[in-house]
Amino acid sequence: MAAADLLLNIMLNQPSNLDLMFQALADPTRRAMIDRLSRGPASVSELAKPFAMSLPAVVQHLQALEHSGLVSSQKVGRVRTVQIQPEALSLAEQWLNDRRTAWVKRLDRLGDFLAETADEPETRT
Amino acid sequence: MSQRSITHGSFTLERRWKTTPARLYKALSDEATKQKWFSPPETWNKDVHHMDFRVGGIETSVGGPPGGAVHSFRAVYQDIVPNERIIYSYDMHLDDVRISVSLTSFEIKPDGDYTILVMTEHGAFLDGFAGDGNEIRREGTAGLLDQLGAFLAREGAN
Numbered sequence: 001m002a003a004a005d006l007l008l009n010i011m012l013n014q015p016s017n018l019d020l021m022f023q024a025l026a027d028p029t030r031r032a033m034i035d036r037l038s039r040g041p042a043s044v045s046e047l048a049k050p051f052a053m054s055l056p057a058v059v060q061h062l063q064a065l066e067h068s069g070l071v072s073s074q075k076v077g078r079v080r081t082v083q084i085q086p087e088a089l090s091l092a093e094q095w096l097n098d099r100r101t102a103w104v105k106r107l108d109r110l111g112d113f114l115a116e117t118a119d120e121p122e123t124r125t
Numbered sequence: 126m127s128q129r130s131i132t133h134g135s136f137t138l139e140r141r142w143k144t145t146p147a148r149l150y151k152a153l154s155d156e157a158t159k160q161k162w163f164s165p166p167e168t169w170n171k172d173v174h175h176m177d178f179r180v181g182g183i184e185t186s187v188g189g190p191p192g193g194a195v196h197s198f199r200a201v202y203q204d205i206v207p208n209e210r211i212i213y214s215y216d217m218h219l220d221d222v223r224i225s226v227s228l229t230s231f232e233i234k235p236d237g238d239y240t241i242l243v244m245t246e247h248g249a250f251l252d253g254f255a256g257d258g259n260e261i262r263r264e265g266t267a268g269l270l271d272q273l274g275a276f277l278a279r280e281g282a283n
Contacts, residue, residue, distance in 0.1 A: 096134040096135075096136060096248060096250070099136070099227075099246060099248065100136045100138070100246075103138055103244060103246070104138065106162065106163060107138060107140050107242070107244070109162035109163075109164075110140075110152055110162045111140060111142050112162070113152060113161055113162040114142050114143075114144040114148060114149065114152060115142070115143070115144075117148070118143070118144065118148075
């Protein structure tokens with residue numbers, strides 16, 4: 001899926017954070033949190049709900065994710081809301097990048113096809 | 126949640142291959158030939174692709190990732206100059222939601238033993254019609270996690 005390439009691009013374009021991102025995502029709990037956040041922002045307590053662990057442990061995981069640049073959070077009143085950082089990139093940019101990536105791959109295949117068939121006679125229709 | 130909006134964007138890709146304009150044109154215009162390279166990633170369900178290559182003719186491609194939204198591409202050929210130029214307009218649906226309307230041009234230019242292809246796409250992205258876009262974001266994140274898993278598996282093997 002091309003959108004995945006885009007997210008990977010975000011990671012690759014932030015090389016200083018790359019190690020931190022991979023470290024952050026190496027943990028299954030944190031991957032599950034990212035999966036939940038991909039459906040939209042959530043409060044810390046909402047994020048904690050599916051996990052059988054203390055709130056401080058959840059907060060520690062979130063700090064690792066936030067430190068890596070993959071998520072950001074804002075505190076409004078007593079509620080801290082967490083969101084996935086690639087959301088900062090607009091959907092339109094994601095869509096456009098999807099289209100572009102799809103065509104980069106297609107043109108790679110077209111180039112391969114043209115090279116493979118270079119010996120075939122040209123007059124066939 | 127649905128705010129009506131249009132976001133415009135464009136991109137251009139240029140490639141230079143050791144081939145002739147006629148071969149390149151055929152790969153872009155002949156249904157059977159196009160199907161040899163046009164298809165989406167193998168992990169997707171096999172796309173259903175039809176192509177009626179003439180001005181006013183329709184091309185459709187329907188498919189998508191297993192369990193994900195059905196991606197429907199529907200194009201109308203607007204301008205055809207054999208071996209030189211192809212222009213079509215198209216819209217894209219995710220399930221029954223139209224997410225974009227776009228214009229795509231292919232310019233074919235001979236360059237000695239080589240042929241240059243310039244592909245330009247102008248798009249109007251219908252943000253409001255795409256709901257909150259979670260489908261795109263979710264697929265992206267799921268894909269990222271898959272890639273990450275593969276990366277970690279490789280790293281772990283070292």
